[in-house]
Amino acid sequence: MSSIKVVSSKLAAEIDQELMGPQIGFTLQQLMELAGFSVAQTITHEFPINKANPNMKKNVFIIAGPGNNGGDGLVCARHLKLFGYNPIVYYPRRTEKQPFYKQLISQLDFFKVPILSQDDSDNWLDYLKPENTLCIVDAIFGFSFKPPMREPFKSIVDHLIALEDKVPIVAVDIPTGWDVDQGPISETFITPKVLVSLTVPKPCSAFINPKLTSHYVGGRFISREFANKFGFEPFDYEGTDQVLKL
Ligand SMILES: NC(=O)C1=CN([C@@H]2O[C@H](COP(=O)(O)OP(=O)(O)OC[C@H]3O[C@@H](n4cnc5c(N)ncnc54)[C@H](O)[C@@H]3O)[C@@H](O)[C@H]2O)[C@H](O)CC1
Numbered sequence: 507m508s509s510i511k512v513v514s515s516k517l518a519a520e521i522d523q524e525l526m527g528p529q530i531g532f533t534l535q536q537l538m539e540l541a542g543f544s545v546a547q548t549i550t551h552e553f554p555i556n557k558a559n560p561n562m563k564k565n566v567f568i569i570a571g572p573g574n575n576g577g578d579g580l581v582c583a584r585h586l587k588l589f590g591y592n593p594i595v596y597y598p599r600r601t602e603k604q605p606f607y608k609q610l611i612s613q614l615d616f617f618k619v620p621i622l623s624q625d626d627s628d629n630w631l632d633y634l635k636p637e638n639t640l641c642i643v644d645a646i647f648g649f650s651f652k653p654p655m656r657e658p659f660k661s662i663v664d665h666l667i668a669l670e671d672k673v674p675i676v677a678v679d680i681p682t683g684w685d686v687d688q689g690p691i692s693e694t695f696i697t698p699k700v701l702v703s704l705t706v707p708k709p710c711s712a713f714i715n716p717k718l719t720s721h722y723v724g725g726r727f728i729s730r731e732f733a734n735k736f737g738f739e740p741f742d743y744e745g746t747d748q749v750l751k752l
């Protein structure tokens with residue numbers, strides 16, 4: 507792991523600002539679309555659909571948090587549906603921060619992806635049975651999480667911790683509860699089977715145990731010149747892949 511280039515949270519924020527600044531001009535929606543797509547593609551690599559086995563589990567339970575990490579999860583759910591999985595989204599705190607979140611929800615409705623809300627806080631676990639669930643997508647918190655974790659997420663994450671040996675968790679960008687720079691320092695944190703770092707791994711990824719967690723990088727949206735300017739080499743993605751296993 508130590509040979510993998512990581513960037514600090516401060517630098518990651520600068521990279522984002524510049525990507526979405528007036529010169530380069532990406533929009534948040536564009537980056538989120540590519541980020542969510544790359545997480546869905548990681549799932550096709552780690553948990554491919556076996557067409558020869560009609561009994562294969564295809565339910566993917568996506569938990570979307572209140573910020574942009576949650577938005578990545580909503581996008582990921584749509585792509586998973588198109589890839590032949592059965593995504594189920596739990597989105598307990600909807601954001602009004604950006605108007606396009608409503609559109610992401612409409613798109614999920616259009617593809618008939620079930621969305622559980624705050625009203626399902628007593629029964630959401632009924633949809634997350636280990637015997638039916640292929641994997642969980644942790645899109646709860648990313649690089650803006652600041653401990654201690656507040657409700658309802660603390661209880662949700664406690665349930666995930668109890669399930670993590672039975673159902674593999676795929677973490678989007680930062681495993682929920684981890685500090686972006688210092689890793690699993692808070693009281694409540696998950697241990698994912700798969701981590702998908704977006705754009706470039708953050709320092710917390712140095713704390714994953716490679717025997718327990720596969721590490722991918724996704725969010726293929728920067729040039730060599732841009733990466734070099736921020737002190738790292740771009741990742742050697744293959745062909746049209748949006749993710750690379752590190
Ligand atoms: N270029 C990229 O790499 C891209 C990354 N994307 C994803 O965006 C997240 C970061 O998104 P942001 O909205 O800044 O923050 P979070 O999603 O991590 O969470 C903010 C959200 O959470 C609440 N919150 C924070 N701490 C707590 C707490 N202790 N308890 C409860 N709630 C908490 C806070 O109030 C906010 O509501 C990044 O990691 C990527 O996944 C984008 O998709 C664009 C491309």
Ligand SMILES: [K+]
Pocket residue numbers: 575644645646647648677678679680681682
């Ligand atoms: K996460």
